[in-house]
Amino acid sequence: MRIGLIAYINSRSVPEDFEILFMQGGGTGQFAAIPLNLTGDKEFADYIITGAWSSKAAAEASKFIRVKKVFTPKKPFVTIPDQSKWDHDKNAAYLYYCANETVHGIEFHTPPYSVHGVPLVADISSNFLSRPFDFTNHGVVFGGTQKNLGAAGLTVVMVRKDLIGKAQPITPAIFNYQDMTDNNSLYNTPPVYGIYLTNLVLKWIRDQGGVDAIFETNKKKSDVIYNLIDNSNGFYTCDIDKQCRSYMNVCYRIKNGDEKLEAEFLKGAQARGMISLKGHRSVGGIRASLYNAVTLQETEMLADWMREFMNNQKA
Structure with a gap:
């Protein structure tokens, strides 16, 4: 080892x-x-x-x-x-x-x-x-x-x-x-x-091709979520400066911290097999942890639910 x-x-x-x-x-x-x-x-x-x-x-x-x-x-x-x-x-x-x-x-x-x-x-x-x-x-x-x-x-x-x-x-x-x-x-x-x-x-x-290949996948995963957040017209927000946003832990809020909507989002995510998305108790919100074991496909599943949830709220 x-x-x-x-x-x-x-x-x-x-x-x-x-x-x-x-x-x-x-x-x-x-x-x-x-x-x-x-x-x-x-x-x-x-x-x-x-x-x-x-x-x-x-x-x-x-x-x-x-x-x-x-x-x-x-x-x-x-x-x-x-x-x-x-x-x-x-x-x-x-x-x-x-x-x-x-x-x-x-x-x-x-x-x-x-x-x-x-x-x-x-x-x-x-x-x-x-x-x-x-x-x-x-x-x-x-x-x-x-x-x-x-x-x-x-x-x-x-x-x-x-x-x-x-x-x-x-x-x-x-x-x-x-x-x-x-x-x-x-x-x-x-x-x-x-x-x-x-x-x-x-x-x-x-x-998987070594650490360089792992990093390329991790960048793609985080881009999927951050790009959706940034193009949601404020429905999802991430206050972290783009120059230091984490590739591993994407922290965001719904409607600038609407806890009722966030609880509804988390409940729907769990029903779709996505767990542990609740933000840390000290900051609240949503946290998507995209560690190496999380695949790009699984990340896209989260993005799909984020889009569905957002569209349902706008309907």
Whole structure:
């Protein structure tokens, strides 16, 4: 499986100066592991807050290191401010970002750039292997496998080797990158079934034509829904800036948040075999999650229902 990850994580593979660790605790565990392993002699870390998951990561990290937000986050989360407006700091231990915010439907289409060699840390849990990934300037790239790479229980952590061995003394062994490296990710019993499933998914990705082919399909899927929204004359609305709309999670409202209509839409979708379309409880609305396992045909089925529902309301 290690060979498979190196071969398939993107079209150019993981750089040789990265260690690949199989860990547990999900992305939430890494919210603590990151500051515990990367702080070194630094006093603070920079965080990019673009939604729910980066907010949670910053809150957890603040237990171990001073967190500095590179811009003041504004709610509702609908955009990623231009990087020229961020308050970077060359003395930060690292610059953290969430590559795709599932709750709000915001995605970095290109990674941020590093300032003065400060390593980037990326949470790619929800767009892992949905598209090629550029490791340039990254120090740690991590993701739970439950969205695109298998089942819950396995976390893949890719760490630049020069950053290993700097953990704080209080770091638990199962979160210590040095301990996990020294023991070939076998410090404790690994999530064997999760690893097995991920190996099967890697083979499936290969059979689909690799990550580049997967990405082309994912773009087509999201275009089907976004184009329908944008051409619905305001019946469906998506407030997320087009430059950072998520390929994985399309979040939208009906009639600017008519909850009665949205409930009716969801009921009709379920009757047609489409479930789990309700938006996250913190934002409401509709959320179509178009992860790798969702086919273009299934996406078009959703679009057909969206058109039917809209036309019925206009009749």
